[in-house]
Amino acid sequence: MEWIILGVLGFWLVASALGAVFVRNPVHSILFFLSSVIAISALFLSLGAELLAGLQLIIYAVAIVVFYVLVITTIPWEKVKRFEGIYKKELLFSLPVLSVSLLIMGYMVYRGELAQPVNLVKDNVRDLGKTLFTSYLFPFEVASVILLVAMIGAILLGRKED
Amino acid sequence: MPIEKAYIILSIALFLIGLLGVIIRKNLITVLVSTEIMLNGVNLSLVAVDSWLGKVDGQVFSLFVITVAAAEVAVGLGLVVAIFRLKGYEGSSELTHLRD
Numbered sequence: 001m002e003w004i005i006l007g008v009l010g011f012w013l014v015a016s017a018l019g020a021v022f023v024r025n026p027v028h029s030i031l032f033f034l035s036s037v038i039a040i041s042a043l044f045l046s047l048g049a050e051l052l053a054g055l056q057l058i059i060y061a062v063a064i065v066v067f068y069v070l071v072i073t074t075i076p077w078e079k080v081k082r083f084e085g086i087y088k089k090e091l092l093f094s095l096p097v098l099s100v101s102l103l104i105m106g107y108m109v110y111r112g113e114l115a116q117p118v119n120l121v122k123d124n125v126r127d128l129g130k131t132l133f134t135s136y137l138f139p140f141e142v143a144s145v146i147l148l149v150a151m152i153g154a155i156l157l158g159r160k161e162d
Numbered sequence: 163m164p165i166e167k168a169y170i171i172l173s174i175a176l177f178l179i180g181l182l183g184v185i186i187r188k189n190l191i192t193v194l195v196s197t198e199i200m201l202n203g204v205n206l207s208l209v210a211v212d213s214w215l216g217k218v219d220g221q222v223f224s225l226f227v228i229t230v231a232a233a234e235v236a237v238g239l240g241l242v243v244a245i246f247r248l249k250g251y252e253g254s255s256e257l258t259h260l261r262d
Binding site: 021048074128143 | 164167170176179180189206211212213228244
């Protein structure tokens with residue numbers, strides 16, 4: 001049963017990611033990305049990470065995708081027409097290299113050993129919150145500083161030059 | 163083979179699809195979308211290994227990756243819009259100031 005869920009969701013995920021990479025129109029590419037975000041959220045749910053599935057939907061599918069679409073609407077559309085689509089020559093060279101590296105890494109993962117399981121988490125959200133606010137308290141505060149600096153940087157980049 | 167290995171192989175495939183998009187796309191905004199696909203692949207492998215080990219540390223790291231992705235989108239899209247407004251560039255092949 002787990003394998004059926006993984007097969008369906010994995011096919012959906014890979015198909016929508018390939019669509020996001022290869023489709024011509026930027027808005028269609030972002031809609032394919034939204035589809036892949038929903039598939040990843042479903043994969044998180046099937047892995048037992050409920051909090052991350054919800055956060056993935058809230059942050060990616062709402063905040064980031066809407067932000068991309070808003071930024072695309074600010075750019076004049078007819079000037080962008082020259083730069084739709086993909087570079088053909090780069091595709092010809094990079095596709096074999098990436099396929100071979102996928103085969104090599106997949107073989108290494110298939111033959112390798114995973115570490116032994118330590119313990120079983122019963123309540124995902126409670127354990128995640130406890131770990132986040134005890135062991136990882138300092139990186140949590142640093143993440144807030146990163147968000148603040150990114151906000152100031154975006155405001156600085158977005159203002160008009162005098 | 164445990165099912166977590168299949169998840170890890172799927173996440174490697176997702177990361178390489180995002181890398182392919184960074185290499186071949188012309189438009190700068192779709193290059194940023196491809197980097198988001200790469201970050202999602204990393205998140206998927208972190209959560210899969212976490213589910214095998216029965217811990218929550220990988221999910222905490224995945225949370226930080228989502229935070230950095232949000233910051234990256236804010237600054238990256240600001241840069242793309244600023245480049246377009248100041249220079250009129252929208253394709254990645256036009257950014258050749260350092261090369262020339």
